Amino acid sequence: MTAAYFKTIMREIWSSKARFASILLIIFLGVAFYTGIRATGPDMSQAANDYYKQQKLATNSVQSTLGLTKSDTQVLAKHRSQLTYQAAKYVDVNQLTNSQVIRVMALPKTQRLNxxxxxxxxxPRHANEIVLDAQAKRLQPKLKIGSTYRISSTTKRNQQFTRRTFKVVGFVNSPTYVENTDRGVTNVGKGTLDYLVYVRPQVLKSSVITRIDVQFKNLRGVTPYTAKYRRLNRKNTAALKRWLKPQANKRQQQLQAQATAKIKPLQQATKQLESQVPAGTAQLVKLQTQLKQAQAKVAAIKAPTYLYTDRSDNPGYTEYHENTQRVVALSTVFPLFFIAIAALICLTTMTRMVEELRLQMGTLKALGYSNTAVGSEFMVYGGLAALIGTALGVAFGVNFFPRFIAQAYGSMYNLPAIHVQYIWLDIVIALLIALLCTLGTALVVLRVDLRALPASLLQPRAPKAGKTLLLERWRWLWRRLSFNHKITIRNLFRYKQRLLMTVLGIAGCMAMMITGFGLKDSIGDISVKQFNQLWHYDAIVTRSGQETAQQRRAISKGSTYRAxxxxxxxxxTVKQAGVAEQTATLGIPAAQQHLSKFVVLRHRQSQQAIQLGTHGAVIDEKLAKLYGVQAGDQLTIKVAGQPAKKIRVSAIAENYVNHFIYMSPTYYRQVFKQTPVYNTNYVQFKNASTKQQNAYADRLLKQTGIQNVTLMSTEKATNFKMLDSMNLVVLIFVVSAGALALVVLYNLTNINVSERIRELSTIKVLGFYDGEVTMYIFRENLILTVLGMLVGCFLGNWLHAYILQTAETNALMFSPTIHPLSYIYSALLTLAFSLLVMAMMHWKLKRVNMLDALKSVD
Incomplete structure (x- = not known):
């Protein structure tokens, strides 16, 4: 390539800078979206992996129904070459001051794990100091460093601490709980933990170990969530069970020996009395009866059950991975969908460029330039656009999209910020796609022209032959169309490639905007449908047992109360292989005929009401999806401290937040072989203000046996704070789709004008005003835009449904409905972009040099 020829190429780039910039911008948008979204999932996974490694998260945990002892730790100490272990002590407490359930954990002197x-x-450094889970600050905003914190529970619970008043010295996050709000279940209070607090070891009186955390050394270099990790973890868990299996009988014998030692004075007293008084004496009979009862209790002490858990049982651990996999799933289709539109537009643009430079190609061939030299201009032109667009796209996409999306998910998890990483395979793929879009399309178009003789190339290509349209055969309609409308219709079907490209380009952009607005609808509908249509109660009152007369009067007292x-x-808990363990609320109404006044059970699609039956349970739709069950199937559930039970699913009800299982009292007795304890009240208010609701809750919490009062207004505000962050993701869809729509419309319109510049110059010479010339093009663009929008509506519905399936979390179901207003917004934005482009084209058409455009090239 000579210097003069290289200057010619640079001059061509400069003279057609608008076209060069449009190709570069399309490549930039496509590559940025592709590499950015593709990097988001791995970036989020890597952030979690680094966090688990840095904080030394345990791989396994062991608990026992009768507690653990030093004997258990001594067994693990024999295997120190294979593992690291750490004993943990904690007490779950129901705070009577605010009805929150907390876990008070003793910090080990050296934190080897977690x-x-x-x-x-x-x-904390001293016994009077305490640190709180960061969740505590969200639930109690008044808490801060330096505040006084007091543990206030029942007398029995209070006696388990050496002190109960502390000074707050810090706020922490534990790697065991990566989810922001979920802290697991407990058998205290309402059944779920609100947050954790950490104290010095001497604060807890108990000598029994609550849990032993274990980290196996063979998993330290293995990436979590992988098949290799799961395989090694199964092997490790089996070894752990094998080592600790003899401990159950030892613990039973130890407890029996301790109990026997306690009744030894009673035995001695009985023997002494037997030698002093005749048999049958009332005092002797009484002592003998007491001894027999005590001995029966000793004999009843059973071997404890050892419970083994791993990381997958930690709240949020598995769900976070599933969310990263959802992002990966999105990245397999959505960016390709985006980049496919860019490829179509590049094809059209490069095809037009080859057509425009046909005369130059003939001249160069006539001067003796080889086909390689002639074609190199298009290779350099397209290659530069692809390389620059790819470089800018990678730099922007990899640094922007992962941080933006991780920030949206950040409101749900307490993980540190992600560190972006460049995934070179995806970058190479993006570059190859960009080069294929430019160089590939140019080569396909050039293959015919490069074979042609110079004489043929020096002549303009013959215009496309006109054809009689099918519409022209409809004489009645065709005669009534104006000249301009006939020309518009003929031009539309004359250039079929342009029609197809424009319709597909607009349809793709319209589909992405509909998806963005549709996501906003799906998220927003959760609040309306769940809290307004399905739940018709304003407070949940949790009691320690059956309702007393005093509690009944307290609940129904006051002007706030309605029913x-x-x-x-x-x-x-619901657990099944391959699905993360889910927590559900099991509800058994005392009077099932009144349930519909407080909770609407209905089929989502048919809206038909569901009644509780005596031969099955009603579960929520999301739970059914997760475990792949339908009406008539069985589902395994487990209540804390009881063996797992299988229940029959009689119906699947509409629900969007959390998981619920409803049974009739009759079916509950069939499954659990016991009578329900009605420990909860759903309460309805009479248009109560926030102040009145809080006053009602405060009054109830002072009643004996009332453990917790949950106000649904507070629950609604807390649950949907995280959904607000999803608007950031919606913004990505709309802005990206809008930017692509603008570039697509500009590029295609610019090509349309360039292809028909002689035609447009001719009608200007014939006396058409500037506005009429613009409308000559705009009519076609408007029709193609409308066609593209219609196709985009169907495409948007499909894409929206796909996104919902992959973006939902386990405890959340999005509403699948797209509001009509979203279609209107998307259409108006597309029309606005079309009008903006035509305004730019109008300015360009006003400055067309008619003489130059009409010059003959013969």
Whole structure:
């Protein structure tokens, strides 16, 4: 390539800078979206992996129904070459001051595992100091460093601490709980933990170990969530069970020996009395009866059950991975969908460029330039656009999209910020796609022209032959069309490639905007449908047992109260291989005929009401999806401290937030072989203000046996704070789609004008005004835009449904409905972009040099 020829290429780039910029911008948008979205999932996974490694998150945990002892730790100490272990002690407490359930954990002297990450302040150094889970600050905003914190529970619970008043010295996050709000279940209070607090070891009186955390050394270099990790973890868990299996009988014997030692004075007293008084004496009979009862209790002491868990049982651990996999799933289709539109537009643009430079190609061939030299101009032109667009796209996409999306998910998890990484395979793929879009399309178009003789190339290509349209055969209509309308219709079908490209380009952009607005609808509908249509109660009152007359009077007292319903509500877990363990609320209404006044059970699609039956349970739709069950199937659930039970699913009800299982009292007795304990009330208010609702809750919490009062207004505000962050993701869809729509419309319109510049110059010479010349083009663009929008509506519905399936979390179901207003917004934005482009084209057409355009090239 000579210097003069290189200057010619640079001159061509400069003279057609608008076209060069449009190709570069399309490549930039496509590559940025592709590499950015593709990097988001791995970036989020890597952030979690680094956090688990840095904080030394345990791989396994061991608990026992009768507690653990030093004997258990001594067994693990024999295998120190294979693992690291750490004993943990904690007590779950129901705070009577605010009805929140907390877990008070003793900090070990040396944190070998599950190291706390200090958010603010420091760790406690003295017995009067305490650090709180960061979740505590969200639930109690008044708490801050330097505040006084008091543990206030029942007398029995209070006696388990050496002190109960502390000074707050810091706020922390534990790697065991990566989810912001979920802290697991407990058998205290309402059944779920609100947050954790950490104290020095001497604060807890108990000598029994609550849990032993274990980290196997063979998993330290293995990436979590992988098949290799799962395989090694199964092997490790089996080894752990094998080592600790003899401990159950040892613990039973130890407890029996301790109990026997306690009744030894009673035995001695009985023997002594037997030698002093005749048999049958009332005092002797009484002592003998007491001894027999004590001995029966000793004999009844059973071997404890050892419970083994791993990381997958930690709240949020598995769900976070599933969310990253959802992002990966999005990245397999959505960016390709985006980049496919860019490829179509590049094809049209490069095809037009080859057509425009046909005369130059003939001249160069006539001067003796080889086909390679002639074609190199297009290679350099397209290659530069592809390389620059790819470089800018990678730099922007990899640094912007992962941070933006991770920030949206950040409101749900307490993980540190992500560190972006360049995934070179995806970058190479993006570059190859960009080069294929430019160089590939140019080569396809050039293959015919490069074979042609110079004489043929020096002549303009013959215009496309006109054809009689099918519409022209409809004489009645065709005769009534104006000249301009006939020309518009003929031009539309004359250039079929342009029609197809424009319709597909607009349809793709329209589809992405509909998806963006549709996501906003799906998220917003959750609040309306769940809290307004399905739940018709304003407070949940949790009691320690059956309702007393005093509690009944307290609940129904005051002008705020309207009605209430008694039910049993307890937390159950649902677990199945391949699906993260889910927590559901099991509800058994005392009077099932009144349930519909407080909770609407209905089929989502048909809106048909569901009645509780005596031969099955009603579960929510999301739970059914997760476990792949339908009406008539069985589902395994487990109540804390009880063996797992299989229940029959009689119906699947509409629900969007959390998981619920409803049973009739009759079916509950069939499954659990016991009578329900109606420990909860759903309460309805009479248009009560926030102040009145809080006053009602405060008054109830002072009543004996009332453990917790949950106000649904507070629950609604707390649950949907995280959904607000999803608007950021929606913004990405709309802005990206809008930017692509603008570039697509400009590029295609610019090509349309360039192709028909002689035609447009001719009608200007014939006396058409500037506005009429613009409308000559705009009519076609408007029709193609409308066609593209219609196709985009169907495409948007499909894309929206796909996004919902992949973006939902386990405890959340999006509403699948797209509001009509979203279609209108998307259409108006597309029309606005079309009008903006035509305004730019109008300015360009006003400055067309008619003489130059009409010059003959013969």
């Amino acid at each position: 190291q706390l990450r200090v958010v603010s302040g420091r760790l 209430s319903m008694k039910l049993q509500a307890k937390q159950v």
